[in-house]
Amino acid sequence: MRIEEVQSTSKKERVATHTHIKGLGLDANGTAIGMSAGFVGQAEAREACGLVVDMIRQKKMAGRALLLAGPPATGKTALALGISQELGSKVPFCPMVGSEVYSSEVKKTEVLMENFRRAIGLRIKxxxxxxxxxxxxxxxxxxxxxxxxxxxxxxxxxxxxxxxxxxxxxxxxxxxxxxxxxxxxxxxxxxxxxxxxxxxxxxxxxxxxxxxxxxxxxxxxxxxxxxxxxxxxxxxxVTLHDLDAANAQPQGGQDILSLMGQMMKPRKTEITEKLRQEINKVVNRYIDEGIAELVPGVLFIDEVHMLDIECFSYLNRALESSLSPIVILATNRGICTVRGTDMTSPHGIPVDLLDRLVIVRTQIYGPIEMIQVPISCLIMCFNFPM
Incomplete structure (x- = not known):
């Protein structure tokens, strides 16, 4: 008798670099389980991130941020995504690289604020x-x-x-x-x-x-x-940036100049601070009326040493905002020069911002972890449908 398995008709997710990360892989006591939730090794860093997740849930991370420091390819991005997964599946996760802030069209602080707003969700019921x-x-x-x-x-x-x-x-x-x-x-x-x-x-x-x-x-x-x-x-x-972009779209007229402007590819324009304040008022009113619920997400800034002193000053101010996501920074540098100044500092971050950070260190993988990595890859291949 021939028996064949019928494939499911449900949609399959695309497998990308970190789609296998499902959390931090901790037990009920906050202790790291060997190979769990897509992680191999980095037990100390995962347990430290678990404490950070507890602080976020208890609302004790206001005005502070997390810094993941360690050599390249030690799982800093995976840890940031794991924290986001632990906070909830619907929590926005906005990754960016420090060098993204440099643009000929938009100010550095505008790029930072745009990503801040992308990482703040609004659930409207x-x-x-x-x-x-x-x-x-x-x-x-x-x-x-x-x-x-x-x-x-x-x-x-x-x-x-x-x-x-x-x-x-x-x-x-x-x-x-x-x-x-x-x-x-x-x-x-x-x-x-x-x-x-x-x-x-x-x-x-x-x-x-x-x-x-x-x-x-x-x-x-x-x-x-x-x-x-x-x-x-x-x-x-929706995210706050979605609301900003929807309200910042210029409504063109019917004259020839407006039509020409719509046909040509528009340059990226900045969203004014006045517009953001008006949207914040509407959002706060919806929250007070119980129509909407604020969902602070995770903003992950990789290669944070690429930011300059102007960006770091702006980060200090943004962390104090009432509408601020959980900010996670990552770097693989030791003591280096802060961009835009002559002073040296740990990780290329000014000391005043460094005092606000909870620092988690990642270690280089040892021989045992290097053997476990292909084993975990095989396990994931069997778990993911081909």
């Missing part, structure tokens, strides 16, 4: 009236053109939605039909339509059609439970 279900019918109704001629306009759209409890037929505005086309909605898809705004969201293909095609690119979802018309809590995760 809204209760909305929606129509949700599997599309059983989708038929646009046409009418004669009101402007004359032989063309026809879509007067309305008839759509059928089906759930476990029942079915409904809806008559929708033609503007919603444009949204349905943009979302590439077809019969058999699971969608929801917001009753107030008319926004359409395609959730996925109904799992009843999972056996039709042998394609793994499609996401199959179960048919919704309950009634077609319901109140649903919709959660959206």
């Amino acid at each position: 809204e209760n909305k009236e929606v129509y949700e279900g599997e599309v059983t019918e989708l038929s646009p109704e046409e009418s004669e053109s009101s402007t004359g001629g032989y063309g026809k306009n879509i007067s309305h759209v008839v759509i059928g939605l089906k759930t476990v409890k029942g079915t409904k037929q809806l008559k929708l505005d033609p503007t919603i039909y444009d949204a349905l086309i943009k979302e590439k909605v077809a019969v058999g898809d699971v969608i929801y339509i917001e009753a107030n705004s008319g926004a359409v969201k395609r959730v996925g293909r109904c799992d009843a059609f999972a056996t039709e095609y042998d394609l793994e690119a499609e996401e199959y979802v179960p048919i919704p439970k309950g009634e077609v018309h319901k109140k649903k809590e919709i959660v959206q995760d």
Whole structure:
């Protein structure tokens, strides 16, 4: 008798450099487990990072940052990602390199602040009236053109939605039909339509059609439970930088100069401090009303010795901000010159900022760890689906 395993139709994550890191690999007492959560060795550094995670959860890291110091290829980036994973899967993680701040178009401090805002998430919860279900019918109704001629306009759209409890037929505005086309909605898809705004969201293909095609690119979802018309809590995760960029987009006019400006590739523009303050006021109001929840993420700055004295001064100020993420710095330098000055300092960081840092040292891998690395790679190859 021949038995074959059926491959899952769920989406597979792309395997990149540090996608195998799932945490710090600590037990309940905070002790490092040999090969765990994608880590090999670095037990002391992992346990120290575990203490930092506890300090962050107890809200005792305000105004401070973490410095990972050690030779190249000793897992500094992996430790930063492990801290982010320990804090939660939805916590934003924003990696950058110290040399990224140098640009001919944007100020150094602007690049730093932009990455600070990328690392601060906002979870917005809204209760909305929606129509949700599997599309059983989708038929646009046409009418004669009101402007004359032989063309026809879509007067309305008839759509059928089906759930476990029942079915409904809806008559929708033609503007919603444009949204349905943009979302590439077809019969058999699971969608929801917001009753107030008319926004359409395609959730996925109904799992009843999972056996039709042998394609793994499609996401199959179960048919919704309950009634077609319901109140649903919709959660959206955005970063403060997303809000900044959305409100900083210039709205062009219809004149020839505006059209030319839209056609040409725009230069990167700075977001003003006034705009950020206005967005902060709106965010604080949403938090006070209970609509939104702030999710401080992790900003990881590698090769921090590449920053100059102006950037370090700005970092001091940014760490004191009420909207500040967890800042993790990494360097492989010992005592060197602070860029932009003549003074030398440990790790090329000014002493006043160094006093704010919790320093964790990483060690060079020994012979035992070097043997364990290929073993852990084999284990990960068996765990990841090919």
